[in-house]
Amino acid sequence: MTRRRTYQDKELLLRNYVRLNRITKTEFKQLMRLSKDKSSVIRFEVATILFDVKNQASKKLLFQLAKDRDSLVRAEAYTSLSGFKFADVEEFLRKAIEREKDELACSYAITSWGEVALKLFDEHDEDINYVNKLLRTHKIMVSERCRLECYYALYGFGDKKMLKKIMKFLTRYSKNSPTSLGGEMNCKKMQENTCSNVPDVVQYNQSNKRKD
16 A cells, blocks of 8 residues: 655655746646645745746646745746736736735735736837826725835836835835745744644644634
């Protein structure tokens, strides 16, 4: 009987995938399986790896991960999608910004959308109008993080007046030290590593509490 993979086995496998120059079909099938893993850390790491696997299948898998129940997984999927210069990715990220309820994930969706739109289009009048419209929505108005990413996008689209706002924002931002995506996920990783060293029944009870 084949031994079931532990959390550490899966993490080691993914670390090995990161070092590869290319992902084979067999390895991609493994990534597909792991993208549905119960551990959000494993799903997050799959999303990270897919940044360097640019094909239709990986794009589709990232679309799936960008709708994950965990906001950090969604944020990482948005980040990886920034490397895909396709019209359907730009459209997907626009919709993600509008539906995203988590502030951190929404800010990453804005960043990635801006990067894709910048690569995809030569003219950005429509993009500038869209960002200005976003800035008038309640969700963006109450989020410093999301407003800052909107300013970055506008600056990238050619609105040089945004530089002053960005610099002013960064001065305040450095004092408040907002939580980063990597920092949040490292906390989860430490939690899951701790859980993997206790009996299965305890892990089961803890995961149920998290769901509650």
